[in-house]
Amino acid sequence: MxxxxxxxxxxxxxxxxxxxxxxxxxxxxxxxxxxxxxxxxxxxxxxxxxxxxxxxxxxxxxxxxxxxxxxxxxxxxxxxxxxxxxxxxxxxxxxxxxxxxxxxxxxxxxxxxxxxxxIPIVKLPATSSEEEKLSRLLAYLVARGPQRPASVKTLFGSASALFSPTLSEDATAHLLHQLERQGIFVRKGSKVTYSLPD
Structure with a gap:
């Protein structure tokens, strides 16, 4: 770790x-x-x-x-x-x-x-439900407001570390793909913009 x-x-x-x-x-x-x-x-x-x-x-x-x-x-x-x-x-x-x-x-x-x-790694225990993971990840992004990860790399790292134990690369990529499909964020090169309130 x-x-x-x-x-x-x-x-x-x-x-x-x-x-x-x-x-x-x-x-x-x-x-x-x-x-x-x-x-x-x-x-x-x-x-x-x-x-x-x-x-x-x-x-x-x-x-x-x-x-x-x-x-x-x-x-x-x-x-x-x-x-x-x-x-x-x-x-x-x-x-x-x-x-x-x-x-x-x-x-x-x-x-x-x-x-x-x-702190995400303290706050959120592991869970087997994808829906619950998505809810927790979304709640984390909403709570961060203007402090949300600004780059794809940082978003990936933050999402992975949100759970204990940390998620695998594949699991993290899958969750982020689901949120991206829902329009929660958009990738622009290596940067991320969100459609969430600050």
Missing amino acids: KPNYVLIDYENIQPETADTLAPAHFKVLMFVGANQPRVNIEVASTLQAKGTDARYIRISAAGRNALDFHIAYYLGQLAAAEPEAYFHVISADKGMDPLMQHMQAAGLNVGRYEDVTH
């Missing part, structure tokens, strides 16, 4: 369900603000148990968007080193959305979520 990096803006999102980050495929970076005196003990225990697959990054000084810039810096470093990985930014700050869209357009598997339980 490809690595799943979870970058958490602990200044505005404090995960209540840290256990969802316990599986080995998650590598966690917790960004803590300069003025935050403590971290939830359950979150700290979960991250400590992950060993080198989790770390805290304490911001040394306070300032407008200081933590966001740190996340952007580490996200860029990780994406350059492992462009095939999945990157999940946990933040309520929509100011990062243009960066997410730019990275998606470059073919990277990146998204912003307001809760760790919204």
Whole structure:
């Protein structure tokens, strides 16, 4: 399985369900603000148990968007080193959305979520029903709004990773073909446009 990096803006999102980050495929970076005196003990225990697959990054000084810039810096470093990985930014700050869209357009598997339980690989268990898979995939695309995958490659990767375990290439291609036939999206070269409301 490809690595799943979870970058958490602990200044505005404090995960209540840290256990969802316990599986080995998650590598966690917790960004803590300069003025935050403590971290939830359950979150700290979960991250400590992950060993080198989790770390805290304490911001040394306070300032407008200081933590966001740190996340952007580490996200860029990780994406350059492992462009095939999945990157999940946990933040309520929509100011990062243009960066997410730019990275998606470059073919990277990146998204912003307001809760760790919204990460597709966490949220959606495997199912044998094609109709249910199509419904979940459509719900995911609707929920993403303007953050939907902008390229065919990113859409393919996101759809595959939406389920646990991830879908095979053939299964993913089949689901996307069904949605394309229904007019949910249109391919234009390597790009995708959607007929869904933002």
